[in-house]
Amino acid sequence: MTESDLLDDVAALARSLGKIPVVCGDKAGFIANALLFGYLNHAVSMFEGKYASREDIDAAMRVGCGYPMGPLALLDLIGLDTAYEILDTMYKQGRDRLHAPAPVLRQMVTAGLVGRKAGRGFYTYEASDSPVVVADALTPSADDEPQLRHDIRTVGVVGNGIMATGIVEVFIKAGFDVTHVADSTSLDDLGTVDIVVEAVAEDLALKTALFENLDGVCKPGAILATTTSSLPVISLAKATSRPQDVIGVHFFEPVPVKELVEIVSTVSTSSEVAETARALGDRIGKVVVSCGDSAGSVVNALLFPYLNDAVRMLEAHYATADDIDTAMKHGCALPTGPFELLDLVGNDVALAIQHRLYLEFREPGFAPAPLLGHLVMAGHIGRETGRGFRDHSGR
Amino acid sequence: MTSGRDFRTIGVVGLGTMGAGIAEVFARNGYDVVGIELAEDSLERGRQHVEHSTGRAVRRGKLSEEDQAALIDRIRFSTTLEDVKSCDLVVEAVVERLLVKQELLRRLDDIVAPDAVLATNTSSLSITEIATATGRPGRVVGLHFFNPAPVQDLIEIIGTS
Numbered sequence: 001m002t003e004s005d006l007l008d009d010v011a012a013l014a015r016s017l018g019k020i021p022v023v024c025g026d027k028a029g030f031i032a033n034a035l036l037f038g039y040l041n042h043a044v045s046m047f048e049g050k051y052a053s054r055e056d057i058d059a060a061m062r063v064g065c066g067y068p069m070g071p072l073a074l075l076d077l078i079g080l081d082t083a084y085e086i087l088d089t090m091y092k093q094g095r096d097r098l099h100a101p102a103p104v105l106r107q108m109v110t111a112g113l114v115g116r117k118a119g120r121g122f123y124t125y126e127a128s129d130s131p132v133v134v135a136d137a138l139t140p141s142a143d144d145e146p147q148l149r150h151d152i153r154t155v156g157v158v159g160n161g162i163m164a165t166g167i168v169e170v171f172i173k174a175g176f177d178v179t180h181v182a183d184s185t186s187l188d189d190l191g192t193v194d195i196v197v198e199a200v201a202e203d204l205a206l207k208t209a210l211f212e213n214l215d216g217v218c219k220p221g222a223i224l225a226t227t228t229s230s231l232p233v234i235s236l237a238k239a240t241s242r243p244q245d246v247i248g249v250h251f252f253e254p255v256p257v258k259e260l261v262e263i264v265s266t267v268s269t270s271s272e273v274a275e276t277a278r279a280l281g282d283r284i285g286k287v288v289v290s291c292g293d294s295a296g297s298v299v300n301a302l303l304f305p306y307l308n309d310a311v312r313m314l315e316a317h318y319a320t321a322d323d324i325d326t327a328m329k330h331g332c333a334l335p336t337g338p339f340e341l342l343d344l345v346g347n348d349v350a351l352a353i354q355h356r357l358y359l360e361f362r363e364p365g366f367a368p369a370p371l372l373g374h375l376v377m378a379g380h381i382g383r384e385t386g387r388g389f390r391d392h393s394g395r
Numbered sequence: 396m397t398s399g400r401d402f403r404t405i406g407v408v409g410l411g412t413m414g415a416g417i418a419e420v421f422a423r424n425g426y427d428v429v430g431i432e433l434a435e436d437s438l439e440r441g442r443q444h445v446e447h448s449t450g451r452a453v454r455r456g457k458l459s460e461e462d463q464a465a466l467i468d469r470i471r472f473s474t475t476l477e478d479v480k481s482c483d484l485v486v487e488a489v490v491e492r493l494l495v496k497q498e499l500l501r502r503l504d505d506i507v508a509p510d511a512v513l514a515t516n517t518s519s520l521s522i523t524e525i526a527t528a529t530g531r532p533g534r535v536v537g538l539h540f541f542n543p544a545p546v547q548d549l550i551e552i553i554g555t556s
Contacts, residue, residue: 002554003533006512009400010536013484014550017424023552026522030539030551033518085491089519331541332550 006298014034020330022323028093029086031319032331035338037087037099038365039306043071047122052298054122054138056289062300063287064252064260072300073133076121080105080114098305098365146278146288150223150268152324153177156190158210159199163227166255167197173256174284184210187217195280197249200317210240215240223273225249229300230356233293234266243268247277250297251286261286277297295360296353310338311369315391321389343388347375396515403427406479406507407486408499410441410472413516414488416544419445421456421471423545429479443471448545468536480506488516496520497528504529514538523555 007023014021021267024031043057053061057069057256075083084101091099108114108121115121119128124136128346155163155171160182168180179189184200200206207226214224226236238248248264262283265274274290281288291298310324318329325337342350351372358366375381375388382388405407407418408431418430418441430445432438460468471478479485480484485507487499496515503513513535515525526535537553 001533001556002536006400006534006536007552009402009552010484010514010552012401014538015553017420017550018548019420019550020548021550021552024552025556026553028519028521030518032549032551033539086519093521105514241503254422275479299431327551330549331547391497 020326022319022327023077024319024323027318028090031313031324031327033086033330034090035306035309035313035324036308036332037083037090038096039302040071040075040083041087041099041102041105042302042305043064044075044105045300046302046363047072048102048104051294052289052291053140055140056270057298057302059287060260060262060289060291060298064258064262065303072122076115076123076125076187077131078115079117080121081109084109092381094171096365098363107215145182146282148276148279148283149272150194150221150276152194152223152276153282154179154193154195156181156193156196156218157199158187158190158196158214159185161199163251163253163255164199166253167199167227167251169256170284170286171197178279187213191213191219193218193222195225197225198228199227199251202228202230204235207231207236211236211239211246215242221245223247223276225277227251228355229297232266232295233264234268234307239269244270245273248272248293248297249277249281251298259287260286261288262299263288263290264293264297265290266293287339295356300353301357304350304357305366307338307350308354308369310367311342311372314339315369315371327358339389342372343382343390343392346382346384347388348381353374397405400512401481402483402512404482405484405486406431406482406503407432408476408503409487409489410438410444410477411488412444413442413540413542413544415444415484416448416457416542417486417516417540418489419448419466419545420472420540423449423468426468429472429473429482431476431479433474433476435474435483438472438474442467442470448543452545476504477504479503482507482511484512484514486514486516490501491517491519493520493524495507496525500525500535501528504531510534512536516540522553528556 011021019395020263047054052288054072058073061070063069084105087099087101113120116125119125123133126134139191142389154177157168158181168178171178190196226248229250233248237243247269250262252258252260263277314321322335325339328334328337351368354368388391404427405421406429407414410430410432423427432441449463453463479538485503500513509534522537526532537556539551541547541549
């Protein structure tokens with residue numbers, strides 16, 4: 001075992017270099033890589049499963065989370081061979097399925113598509129070691145630019161929260177006629193609108209009833225969009241007689257500020273409706289990404305399991321919350337550390353999203369960390385309640 | 396907290412991108428550095444790496460030419476592993492292969508003073524396993540720099556278990 005004072009001495013040495021030291025135990029990946037590579041591997045699986053395109057996965061994390069790079073572009077920089085080695089070591093040590101390298105990683109390494117250094121990885125580069133991405137077969141062409149396949153002039157927004165008023169604001173700013181219905185019992189004004197965006201409370205029964213009613217009120221061909229971030233869009237589509245016209249349009253709060261919109265197509269959504277939703281997102285000045293209808297869309301599905309892993313690391317007493325936050329901010333250039341972010345979004349929200357991810361994918365590694373549940377039970381939600389992972393009462 | 400272990404001379408074995416960056420960081424902060432690559436051409440590439448990297452810092456106005464020259468002067472480039480003999484701490488940054496790192500640490504264990512510290516920059520291997528090759532597992536640490544070492548400010552410090 002390393003002599004106890006030696007770690008302090010080496011930390012002092014690191015500080016004398018102008019560096020920020022964090023001390024942790026001898027487990028594969030240490031802090032930063034252990035948390036980063038689970039997330040990167042998950043992004044590779046999403047790409048491999050054609051759940052979203054490489055461009056959309058990367059844009060979602062850059063724009064949605066403020067990360068300096070998307071996960072697939074980052075893997076190209078790190079080198080897929082290096083990433084494979086690290087994941088493989090992590091898997092063999094911890095036997096966490098989520099660390100087992102995604103099959104396509106091995107295929108790409110074997111094919112020599114190891115990233116920037118080879119000029120080809122998830123993206124294609126101008127030359128070996130070049131950071132300049134050039135178009136390849138997977139690059140969307142100008143012909144793929146989405147068009148409004150449905151004529152959209154009037155927009156209805158249902159809901160009385162900050163999300164609904166934010167959505168009203170962005171559509172008005174973009175020059176659309178907006179009908180805002182704060183109370184979902186008086187929907188008659190929505191008979192003539194071309195699209196309805198629903199932003200009522202995240203409650204399946206409430207939203208299902210609303211979709212049944214919208215189906216009766218709205219004209220044929222009108223698109224019915226939901227902003228749900230946690231419910232299956234298809235279950236709302238099934239409540240209508242027009243599932244092909246129902247789509248998920250997931251905004252982030254505050255809507256006027258956050259640029260990302262995730263467009264969620266169900267197995268029943270028509271391609272014209274999906275294209276129209278994407279084009280509409282462009283018109284209101286958002287960065288639009290498309291994905292399938294499974295829990296968490298892109299951003300939450302990639303973000304929350306990583307936050308959950310950080311909680312597990314903390315509850316295993318592997319490192320302190322401060323050191324984990326420091327490692328992720330300084331080692332991975334993330335804008336916030338996982339515990340800062342959890343206290344901001346709220347442990348209750350994180351627990352609910354993580355629970356839904358677990359129930360949908362049944363990945364043992366997605367099971368909410370017990371500590372997260374305990375904090376919620378104790379009322380330690382985060383900044384909102386004055387205490388979460390940290391005490392915010394004095395600030 | 397300062398038990399006062401005095402690190403003055405630092406050995407860096409392996410002068411690829413990572414090792415050269417680590418040598419630069421120590422030299423830039425006033426430490427005497429012994430940089431080792433066993434082949435002449437690799438050693439020359441290591442030296443060029445430090446020259447190019449510090450040259451960029453000069454062009455960006457972050458380092459004066461005099462300081463650059465002094466920095467490079469503080470690194471003694473050598474192909475002889477025994478030249479790390481008087482180092483207080485030696486960091487290895489060779490290829491990520493357990494057997495290679497173990498063999499290197501076994502040799503370093505024989506070369507350096509008994510109280511000197513051996514550090515590994517591994518990002519995926521077990522520090523404890525690497526340390527078992529030496530007779531001083533209590534003075535082996537993981538010192539995980541991030542690439543590029545002169546720019547990234549995090550260092551993970553890992554004890555053996």
